[in-house]
Amino acid sequence: MDITKPTLLLDEKKCKKNIEKMISRANQFNCSLRPHFKTHQSIVVANWFRELGITQCAVSSLEMAKYFFNAGWTDITVAFPLNILEHTSVNDLAGKIKLNLCVESLETVKVLNDFLEHPVGVFLKIDAGYHRTGLDAENFAEIEAILKALESNHLITIKGFLQHAGHTYQAKGKQEIDEIHAYTSKQMINLKEHFNQQYPDLMISNGDTPTCSVSDDFEHLDEMRPGNFVFYDIMQAEIGSCQYEDVAVAMTCPVVAKHADRNEVIVYGGAVHFSKDRIEKDGKNIYGLIADKKENGWGNPIAGWFVKKLSQEHGTIHVPDEAFDQIKIGDLLYILPIHSCLTANLMSKYYTLDGHEIEMFRYPS
Amino acid sequence: MDITKPTLLLDEKKCKKNIEKMISRANQFNCSLRPHFKTHQSIVVANWFRELGITQCAVSSLEMAKYFFNAGWTDITVAFPLNILEHTSVNDLAGKIKLNLCVESLETVKVLNDFLEHPVGVFLKIDAGYHRTGLDAENFAEIEAILKALESNHLITIKGFLQHAGHTYQAKGKQEIDEIHAYTSKQMINLKEHFNQQYPDLMISNGDTPTCSVSDDFEHLDEMRPGNFVFYDIMQAEIGSCQYEDVAVAMTCPVVAKHADRNEVIVYGGAVHFSKDRIEKDGKNIYGLIADKKENGWGNPIAGWFVKKLSQEHGTIHVPDEAFDQIKIGDLLYILPIHSCLTANLMSKYYTLDGHEIEMFRYPS
Structure with a gap:
């Protein structure tokens, strides 16, 4: 291969090893793995997951969902707060695949209820303590109002609670990652327990690469959504998520x-x-x-x-x-x-x- | 226009006003304007320059040069230290257009002399004091050695000295920009004078948007190569290059x-x-x-x-x-x-x- 300008190289062996390791961790913890594809953004790498039995993924935009749908992926979570302006794309995809959306406000759910034409799954985005997006995990009143609004729509299946502990990116070493993981897991478990009687089938979906790479306690979590692990990088090596x-x-x-x-x-x-x-x-x-x-x-x-x-x-x-x-x-x-x-x-x-x-x-x- | 996702908007009037203003400044100072196209990277915006009489441009890669060549631009400076690995692209373009390259070492010139098959213009990249790239403006011995090596190749026209005062991006207000401009201009004028007898036709090409936007003394400079001014941005407004x-x-x-x-x-x-x-x-x-x-x-x-x-x-x-x-x-x-x-x-x-x-x-x- 004749390299003459900046060229991004992928070590396929290392990448496949990262994929295998994460699948094996998910299996070990009896957790469903829904890899986030926003890191590799490639149908080729996506196929390496599929060859190992993975048939679901997360993406960060409806456009990216369309790209993977065109490559045969039919179970996709858009792990980003629903952008109501893209209602046409939502309906278009929802009519073709198992599409999961994320919401974090009643305002959004009301609009969703108005425009939705096909079945979708919906996650409530919960703030993991990173304070970027998501509902306060202790704001039961608001969460309940959203659950009720979602429930009123027969096209909507309430999937559960989803979070991304982005603050693990500030952590150093397994102990600090574990501490964040323990805190965020507890939040989610409390939430699930609080609503268990009314909504017994809610899942907990967690997402960050550091936690999914090194933490051990996934007993009460249902789904992992890491993305970066497929390649890793200096930041992850410095955090201690990888070597x-x-x-x-x-x-x-x-x-x-x-x-x-x-x-x-x-x-x-x-x-x-x-x-x-x-x-x-x-x-x-x-x-x-x-x-x-x-x-x-x-x-x-x-x-x-x-x-x-x-x-x-x-x-x-x-x-x-x-x-x-x-x-x-x-x-x-x-x-x-x-x-x-x-x-x-x-x-x-x-x-x-x-x-x-x-x-x-x-x-x- | 139905905007549903992140969309970059261009105010054509503001952009054309920025272009007109820079052309008028270049005319005022009797300086040739060779706008850098790496900011807009578009043949449409390039045409707005052409409609106002500009027929030369600078770009930051050979790939970008090819893109503009395909749109009819035939006088292009690649304002980046020559990447000797791209010799095929250099020869390919040099055979079709007036191509100017930048060099800053004898090592590069020796390789260039070996592979060059068509006429090119060559600028010596001079360090404006920003200390990113370029030859020390007072290292007359090294500069002379490079000039001699270039001179030995009949395919090469030595164009002159080129610099980019990137440190104006750290400046605040016209006075600080002017101070940097005065310093860098003096360096270049000294250089030109030093080599004037042997090489009477060398030009001075200067490049940064802050200087080209607000400084007044361009008497001894031959060419301006600003790029960012076509759009400007917060950084430039904060520096004082624009409102x-x-x-x-x-x-x-x-x-x-x-x-x-x-x-x-x-x-x-x-x-x-x-x-x-x-x-x-x-x-x-x-x-x-x-x-x-x-x-x-x-x-x-x-x-x-x-x-x-x-x-x-x-x-x-x-x-x-x-x-x-x-x-x-x-x-x-x-x-x-x-x-x-x-x-x-x-x-x-x-x-x-x-x-x-x-x-x-x-x-x-």
Whole structure:
């Protein structure tokens, strides 16, 4: 494979191992796995799940749902608060597949009840304590009002409670992840118990990659919806959701300039390839790490090398003294992304290590 | 126009006014204008330049050069350090158009000399003091060695010195921009004078939007290459390159949730639409500002409203108390982007206020 410009590579073996491991964890906990497909956004990778028996998925937009429906996925949760303006797309998909929606207000449910023409499942989005979206898990009155409004519509099956503990992305290590998981699980279990008599079939669906990757207590949860684990990335490795050797994507970037006076190498590869997510480590902003090149793929990050700045197409790489002279203009560096979801979304296609192009959803379509 | 999801709108009048103003400034200073097309990335907007007499442009990749070549642009500078791995694309384009390249090392020039098959123009990229890329403007020995190596190739026309004063993006107000401009201009004038006897025809090409928008002293410069000015954005308005009323793009985003307890509204519109660039203002990270809706388009930012967080598809908007209750789920908010180049790049298409779809380059192609 002749790489001449920033190219996102996928290590198929690592990716399939990540998928297998998550399926095995879900089985171990007797939890249904509904992988979120917003990270890989590809029917090819989706098929790797299907080959292992997964037939349901989550997505983050109705457009993405359509893309996967066109590839034969017929049981899809749109894990994003229902956008009532897209009622035509909702009805269109609901008429063809098992579509699950998320709501978090009576205002939305009233509109949904007005326009809905086909059966859908509906989850109540619960705030896991991350305070981005969702109903307060202790606001039983509001939750009950929404449940009643949903119940009044014969086209609606109330699926249960759904949350995304996005604050695990701020955690460090299994213990902190477990603490968040314990807190959010308790919230959901309380909720389920509170409404159990009136609504005995409600499920609990949890979503974040850190929890689903390392926590152990899923006894009372019914569904896992992690997405990022399929590729992982630097952020997840730093949180402790995975090892660096599990990171299944790397961007190859050509070296275009060297600045010995400041130990910097410039690569063709910038914000339009990686996105601008970053982590802070040892007081430094880090926009990516450079992995060791291997015979077929890449190894662990090289100590002391990091992406220190990204502009639109330029990446500025810090390289320690002792390594600087080995780098030549035209070399390809393998760079692990901070946030693989945003990186894959930007690149819109990737290649396996043996050079097969992997088609992706092009967003916005 | 029926907007149901995050949609990037272009105010054609504002955009054309920005173009006209920059052309008039270039004329006033007797400077050639070679607009950078990486912001709009569209043959439609490119045509608006052409209608006003502009026939040359700059781009940031060879792929983008091909896109504009296919739309009839035949005088293109790739304002990015030459990526020697793309020699096939260089030769392909050089055989068809007036192609200018940028180099900043002897290592690159040696490879260029080896593979080049058709005439090209070459600029020496000079570090404007931003310390991203470019040769040290006082390193006459290295610059001379590169000039000599370029001179030895009869296919190469040495065009001159090119710089991008990216540090004006950290400036506040005309005075700070002018100070940087004075410093970088002096560097370039010194360089030109130093080599004037041997190379009497070298040009000076300068690039950043702040300088080109507000500075006055372009007497000794030959070419301007600003790009962002075509749309402007919050960053440029805060720097002082433009007024908020000049910002020609806004993202319309549907409201999907409201959280009265924390004065937050959630819109469908996140990092995959805006990118994650931000500014810090009054101790807050700001990822976008909400503009006043007008009969046809939008007005200035509404005081107290701002995008406080972006995740993949969610935007979290802070809304002051007094306005909160007016907002309804399903409303469309008009959000000005922090960095219009990255936003447009993500969206891959935009619409004029009367609903015409504007085609863009899809990167990576």
